Amino acid sequence: MGWAMALLIWLHVVAAIAWIGESFYFVMLDNSLHPPDEAIAKQRGVFGELWAVHGGGFYHSQKYLVSPPRMPEDLHWSKWKSYVTWLSGFSLLIVMYLLQPGIYLIDPSVAALTPLTAAGAVLGFLLAGWLVYDTACRLLGARDLVLGIVIAAFVGVACYGSTHLFGAQAAFLIVGAMLGTIMTANVFFVIIPGQRKMVDALARGETPDPLPGKRGKQRSVHNTYFTLPVVFAMLSSHFSMLYGGRANWLALWLAMLGGALIRQYFVLRHTGRQDWKLPASAVAIFIGLIVAAAPAGRLGMAAPAEGAGAAVVKTAAIMPIIAARCAPCHAAHPRLMASAPAGIMFDTEAEIRGHAAVIEQQVVQVKAMPPGNVTHITKAERAAIGRWFDDGAK
Incomplete structure (x- = not known):
């Protein structure tokens, strides 16, 4: 599954770059055309043209609104x-x-x-x-x-x-x-x-x-x-x-x-x-x-930690919460993922304290983690993590 996702993402990005690049190029070309200078080009039905230099060579692009005098056999689609x-x-x-x-x-x-x-x-x-x-x-x-x-x-x-x-x-x-x-x-x-x-x-x-x-x-x-x-x-x-x-x-x-x-x-x-x-x-x-x-922003997109002012919460107190709600993905041997996302693991107290800011932002501020609340974290547990961070993640 991991290889399928990796290869599909790679293919998707490469194909999208090629598609968007070609699309952007033709939009630029269409909007950069100038009427042809030569009368013979106008007689052939050329609507507009553009001269460009790239990669050590010169390119002459011409656009026909109807068709060129001879329809080319090799037509790019x-x-x-x-x-x-x-x-x-x-x-x-x-x-x-x-x-x-x-x-x-x-x-x-x-x-x-x-x-x-x-x-x-x-x-x-x-x-x-x-x-x-x-x-x-x-x-x-x-x-x-x-x-x-x-x-x-x-x-x-x-x-x-x-x-x-x-x-x-x-x-x-x-x-x-x-x-x-x-x-x-x-x-x-x-x-x-x-x-x-x-x-x-x-x-x-x-x-x-x-x-x-x-x-x-x-x-x-x-x-x-x-x-x-x-x-x-x-x-x-x-x-x-x-x-x-x-x-x-x-x-x-x-x-x-x-x-x-x-x-x-x-x-x-x-x-x-x-x-x-x-x-x-x-x-x-x-x-x-x-x-x-930002926290407490005008649109209410994020909220400050709940329950501020309560007793000091130390890392030992929130480790069971992290183990139950976060470690199913973020661990050396996760059970919900093939590997820990972004390599972030919460198996030890040092790892949890080292990622305190990330945990607080994702779990408390924007509530993006756990994704879809797949591990059923509660509001009280989020508030405890918020108080732990506010108290210095000690």
Whole structure:
């Protein structure tokens, strides 16, 4: 299982880098084109061109809105990187969450789901996300601003729904998986079929219908705005200060909004426009999240230790709590994991005291551990750990 996860994660990341890199490149290329200088290029139907230097050579890219005078036999299609990214990511979702729902996926304090119900809810979440998004695109058509607002609101609803169905850590990733599913579905159901219709019509000597191309272009633009939010969600297991808070759905939605604003800045920059309000707004959002995620933050995302002022709690007193609630994963020979996550172990008093700050943050402040409260830690036990830390972890 460990090797399956390691290799799938590696494949998923490599495929995603290739897909996102190619997507970013074509967005840059599309927005950096200039009308051709040579009259003969215009006569051939060249819409725009770009000269670039890279790797010791010069490159001359040209774009045809319809087709070049001769359709090349070796035509590159941008699809398999997207498909491999989704297939590897879905496989990871199965291995890490659906096959072991009690660890990360199900949190009884959020929703009392059975393993089968939780797995069905995850699959339904991915499917419903695509159906709602695709319906909105078809109904609103070319009304891009309205459509963008609707999609942003829908993502907010998805963030709220996911964090009220699943364990917090899984909830963040599932929203990212939903957006990633939408991106790949755009490629599979809209972009590639539209391009095939265009190529087939040109091969028959017919004038292609422009509508599939316009739809494909719109979905491609949506994909580029989804990219940074999806990457944030995929890495969110490292952000316990966000997913462990009471307003975690809002934190996720705001972080995704910040990512979209940053992406918009670079999209405009490729056209020669510098709108510094976009990254400045993103920075303001993340500063707000940092402030709010601190203990007793304005959004209530984290709370101070309960029961302060009671008798001094020493390490010996909390060792049984750690042994029962934390050591099932964090030990030299854990029983819930193949190995201790991040190599952190709590077998000895010295190891517990050495990780006092991490324990207090994860268990008391953001309550991200134990994941899904799989070991059933109580509020009183969390409060005892908080008092132990406040008393100096002696």
